[in-house]
Amino acid sequence: MRKYVQQQTAALLQRLATQVNRAAGTGSPDAIHDLRVAIRRLSRGLRVFAPFYRDDSWKSIRRELRRVMQMAGTVRDRDIAVGCLAKAGVEKGAAIVTRLRAERRRANREFLDEIRGWKELGIARQWLRRLEVPLEQDDPSTPLANARHTLPALAGEYYAQVRAVLEESPDPKDLHRARLATKRFRYTLELFRSCYGRGLETRIAALRKVQQLLGDVNDSVATWTLLSKVMEKSLERKRVREFLKRRAKQGAAAFRKEWEENFDAPGRERWWKSYLKNMAKSA
Incomplete structure (x- = not known):
């Protein structure tokens, strides 16, 4: 089971790295959505596999994931709101739409600064080193x-x-x-x-x-x-x-x-x- 946890953790982090690289480009709605999904999957994996990690590093990683998830959510909320307003028949040039788009741009700049920092640091590789899974010779669980x-x-x-x-x-x-x-x-x-x-x-x-x-x-x-x-x-x-x-x-x-x-x-x-x-x- 420990080898499996090691493999799954590496796969989840690789998926995160892929979506970080993609989102770091322009912060498009699709890229942000896919990054949020990758974050959710990794966060869930860390919680499920927590008993197998050497220490509690997974907790601080989850907190960091939650922080960036909130930043991405601020951007996505504006995307969803603009889409809902369009379906409700609100004109594209309406003041509320203009305001939401401006808020989206500001939030996206902050998000991109953060996510590009992740990319430069190679955060997924760093986290993989921290999420050590001790491999025991006698591991009866599968x-x-x-x-x-x-x-x-x-x-x-x-x-x-x-x-x-x-x-x-x-x-x-x-x-x-x-x-x-x-x-x-x-x-x-x-x-x-x-x-x-x-x-x-x-x-x-x-x-x-x-x-x-x-x-x-x-x-x-x-x-x-x-x-x-x-x-x-x-x-x-x-x-x-x-x-x-x-x-x-x-x-x-x-x-x-x-x-x-x-x-x-x-x-x-x-x-x-x-x-x-x-x-x-x-x-």
Whole structure:
């Protein structure tokens, strides 16, 4: 298992380095999105594999990842808000759009300064040296056994978490908890991809669909949280608010429908647990 952790950590850091190099160019929306995904995957990997590292260096690395994630999020929030305003029918030259674009440029400059510093330092190589995994001659644990032991229980926890959220008849903003749980579950599964066959890809695709639906809801909620602080009271502000409120409500309904009719259909949790327990293969 320790060798596997070493290999997975190196792969996650290499993926981060690739996206850092890409984002350090112009800070385009797509590059920032892909970097954020790479950060989430690495952060989750550090948390899952924490018991295998020599020391607690992973904690400070996660804090650094979180800091840059917030910087990238500030840029992305403006991109999403401008896109939502366009869908709401707000003119490209409107004052609020001009303001958001200016804020985006400022935030992007700060983000690029930071990420270019990462690139120059070769931060992924530095972190790989810090994330040492002691290799013991007598290491009875294997990725196969670890996956079979932990992932079925994790699936059960995920179902329980999302069901608990839905039982509260949540407002769209409250679905953020389900979104975070979905991300944690998906990125943990991806760490053990090589332990399973094509069946895992089918399940990850189902999770990805749930995550996308919840992401659409979150975009509307987060955009209004941002706009409510900067838009002056007007008929246009009211129209945008109603548009985003309606969009979030529709997205929440689409998520609930997908969850109840497909993801949490009768026998579906058992389908997940049985596969994760019995279909793992040598990695």
